[in-house]
Amino acid sequence: MTSRKPWLVLPDQLSIRVFFDAGIVRGLSERLGEGPTAVFLVPRTEAAGWTGRLDGGRVLRGEELTAAGGGLGERALRDTLAVVVASYEFHGGFRLRTLTA
Numbered sequence: 001m002t003s004r005k006p007w008l009v010l011p012d013q014l015s016i017r018v019f020f021d022a023g024i025v026r027g028l029s030e031r032l033g034e035g036p037t038a039v040f041l042v043p044r045t046e047a048a049g050w051t052g053r054l055d056g057g058r059v060l061r062g063e064e065l066t067a068a069g070g071g072l073g074e075r076a077l078r079d080t081l082a083v084v085v086a087s088y089e090f091h092g093g094f095r096l097r098t099l100t101a
Contacts, residue, residue, distance in 0.1 A: 005058070008036040011084065016042070016050055029055040039065070 008028065010016045019025050029035045035057020040047035044061060051059050 005032070005034075006036050007039050007060075008057075009039045009041065010047075010050075011041045013042060013046060016040070016047075020050060020053055025054065025057075029057065 006028075008019065008025065010019060025035070025038075035055040037058040037060060038051070038054055039060045039062065040050070041062040047059075047061065
């Protein structure tokens with residue numbers, strides 16, 4: 001693979017559970033030779049139970065990647081949600097009807 005370390009963005013508990021329990025994180029670690037950089041967008045307390053299963057990968061949290069107190073505006077949240085939903089529909093073959101911005 002590439003010499004740059006990929007990021008694995010984990011936006012919610014469902015995605016986190018799927019990536020870990022389906023062996024995707026383990027498979028990435030084996031293929032890369034080390035764990036990917038995991039970016040948890042859930043609160044620190046919710047991510048705590050999963051960080052130990054990263055096989056030595058680096059952990060970043062969403063709040064570390066945004067300006068202090070800045071947050072995302074309403075339009076940015078809607079646009080982000082639209083991208084996530086489109087990705088699930090295209091790659092997963094199902095619709096997420098319960099998400100709202």
